[in-house]
Amino acid sequence: MKHTPLVEKLIQSFTCLPGVGPRSAQRMAYALLERGRDDGRGLAAALNAAMDGVKQCRRCRNxxxxxxxxxxxxxxxxxxxxxxxxxxxxxxxxxxxxxxxxxxxxxxxxxxxxxxxxxxxxxxxxxxxxxxxxxxxxxxxxxxxxxxxxxxxxxxxxxxxxxxxxxxxxxxxxPMGGDLEFVDGxxxxxxxxxxxxxxx
The missing domain is CATH 3.40.1360.10 (Dna Topoisomerase Vi A Subunit; Chain: A, domain 2)
Structure with a gap:
């Protein structure tokens, strides 16, 4: 079954995130479309605000x-x-x-x-x-x-x-609480x- 163009674009958008493959992206898209429309709109608004409003500090680059x-x-x-x-x-x-x-x-x-x-x-x-x-x-x-x-x-x-x-x-x-036998050489x-x- 093929997705509609908008659904396909949504799924593809999620795959830009690290560790998110096509199956995970599809689950995320379906979750938002099936029962999380308000959450999806909130996510879209937060993404837009962050992409426009977050930059790098001119002194430290954070x-x-x-x-x-x-x-x-x-x-x-x-x-x-x-x-x-x-x-x-x-x-x-x-x-x-x-x-x-x-x-x-x-x-x-x-x-x-x-x-x-x-x-x-x-x-x-x-x-x-x-x-x-x-x-x-x-x-x-x-x-x-x-x-x-x-x-x-x-x-x-x-x-x-x-x-x-x-x-x-x-x-x-x-690491704190670590045993030496489990630490690599x-x-x-x-x-x-x-x-x-x-x-x-």
Whole structure:
């Protein structure tokens, strides 16, 4: 059975979301059409508002509805401390720890020349300009440990060194409550290299 053009377009629209294949998209479309018309209209309105109203913060590139995001506007945050993350989801993860009171710089990805993602696409020219302003004292690298994440970290490290800015990297390794027997060797090695003095 073929769908009508409008139903087909709705299904195809859902497949642009990560992890949503044709079957899942069809279920979503049917759910909205069968019993969720008001929810569908609300979803459409929220999508339109977000697509028109959400942009990137001019200082950190995180999502914002004004020139600056709420973190960059907050006078209680330390502007000399900047955490480099790959995505806005990483900002949320760090914020949920309630341990960090500095600023961020959101790359919106990682270096991947094969995919056409170079320094400019990640806003590293913007970061370089901020480093040269002289306000940043420390960069915290919180990029992933993939090949792309490591390449990105090294590129940022070079920029920071040229500007005379200190660079640290978050320790990565064994999760809280995790047993060593279930941790892979590479993760365990990283945890050992990132060890810190133990204090009570």
């Amino acid at each position: 999502y914002a509805e004004q020139e600056l995001c709420p973190v960059c506007q907050d006078p209680r945050r330390d502007p000399g401390l900047v955490c480099i993350v790959a995505s806005p989801a990483d900002v949320l993860a760090v914020e949920q720890s309630a341990e960090y009171r500095g600023h961020y710089f959101v790359l919106m990805g990682e270096l991947s020349p094969l995919d056409g993602v170079g320094p400019r696409e990640l806003g590293l020219d913007v970061l370089e300009a901020r480093l040269n302003e002289g306000q940043i004292q420390e960069l915290i690298l919180a990029t992933g440990t993939t090949v792309e994440g490591e390449a990105t970290a090294h590129y940022v490290l070079d920029l920071a060194r040229e500007a005379g800015v200190s660079v640290t990297r978050i320790a990565q390794g064994v 590479a993760t365990l090695a990283q945890a050992l290299r990132g060890r810190r003095p133990f204090s009570s």
